[in-house]
Amino acid sequence: MRRPLKPTVTHNDLLSLVPTDPLWRVDWAAIWPLWPELATLDTCPQDPIHHAEGDAGTHTRMVVEALVADPDWQNLSPSDRSYLFWAAVLHDVGKPAVTKHEDNGRISSRGHSRVGSSIARQLLWHARSPLAWREALCGIIAHHQLPFWLIERPDPIRLAIETSWRCRPDLLCLHARADALGRICQDQQAILECTSLAEMTFQDADCLHKSFAFANDESRVAFFELEDRDPNYAAHENFKCTVTVMSGLPGAGKDTWVSHHRPDHPVVSLDLIRDELGLSATDNQGQVIQAAHERAREYLRAGTDFVWNATNVTRQNRSKVLRLLRDYGARVEIVYVEVSPDQLRRQNRNRPDAVPDAVIDHLTRKLEPPEMWEAQQIIIEC
Structure with a gap:
């Protein structure tokens, strides 16, 4: 539309x-x-x-x-x-x-x-x-x-x-x-x-006028993961590293945010991996995802803080990444970047690897901004 x-x-x-x-x-x-x-x-x-x-x-x-x-x-x-x-x-x-x-x-x-x-x-x-x-x-x-x-x-x-x-x-x-x-x-x-x-x-349930008060961030995330989780349980928070997961439409400014706020972090970027493999955003992404997961595992095993940079605009796509990160004991922060429609298209056109408008329209129809229960922290930039 x-x-x-x-x-x-x-x-x-x-x-x-x-x-x-x-x-x-x-x-x-x-x-x-x-x-x-x-x-x-x-x-x-x-x-x-x-x-x-x-x-x-x-x-x-x-x-x-x-x-x-x-x-x-x-x-x-x-x-x-x-x-x-x-x-x-x-x-x-x-x-x-x-x-x-x-x-x-x-x-x-x-x-x-x-x-x-x-x-x-x-x-x-x-x-x-x-x-x-x-x-x-x-x-x-x-x-x-x-x-x-x-x-x-x-x-x-x-x-x-x-x-x-x-x-x-x-x-x-x-x-x-x-x-x-x-x-x-x-x-x-x-x-x-x-x-x-x-x-x-x-x-x-003590949540008529507000979100239910969990003991801490990990208690909240674990409750949504596990069907038999006691909502009043205070989870132990001992993370091996922190991973910043970017989320936003192409051209929203995710790369700019990373350069300003996480300049010293290694980055797992699906765009860069596609370039290395000679693939476009419309090609089959299986090889790209596999390579990204392998690089992420290297940082997770070493306990290194890093950035996962991709669109991640649907809950289903984010859930696959978040599952990997939590399996390795990482603390997760999701950064969602959003700009107005005209600014988005202008910034996308100015990119060296501009995404076709049809692709952006498709992603816009599927867009699901991250919700507070998906990770230990949600950062909104708009």
Whole structure:
């Protein structure tokens, strides 16, 4: 999905459209034309058993109106109120891409939360929204259905703790309540009760209003790695070395950050290895990855601090690198570098090994900035 370099929607536009006291009026005439992704919702069907109100656009407007009418939303801080409002506007923006008519006559939209979070991230990146505000919003979208079924899971307390590091649980439940009210269905009361029980579960886990407090950084990382890990266990922190893992789109400025902040560290660079092997970024990367892992192992065995420099823009790609580093007892810090779309393309064009725009567009659609639970430390540069 290509976007113009000059944004047609700005973050200030978004803030100006958040309803305010005393009328709390939603300006749909100004909101709905902002992005074509919203208009598409009006022709996206939904299963009538769960959404007798009709299309996803109708549902979205009902959810937003229910949220804005909620005194708990009205009493939030301006920042929390604004990002939760836009999370409600965009919460089902992923439905058109995944909606299917099943053989049994039902309509499904599996995976729409994850897809919607990705679409919202792209829209808000082009709007120049602050990264923290944007990612808080995307966290709500990615997990907006969780309060409906949290208590049905085998270990709801553990899932509550995990979720508290991905989005703010009290705001997630506030959105879920509006999501339940913004629909016509026979089980609406049951959905609202499940949401209330989810809120109680977050409260019991001591993470309703904040991320669960682990004893230290290693306790947090180990908890997300091991399914049977006690969240209250204080892990021993004795690392053999520290590895800086870079993350960011091509042209974001990762090399510049390394030269300024880790000038004396050896660097395992996938770009340099590709050059040595005479391969391009579009060739098969198996040989490149194998060579990078071997060089990393040499530094890890020696207990040497070093930098792993690659795009690492998806959680799946990062997880493979992080697994290797943790197997050798390294402390990991992830440095995520982000710039605006126009600056990214300008910096990429000025590189001697500029990446094709099509590749950047592809990576942008897959982008998942690192979250605080992925490593002992996350450094954001934007």
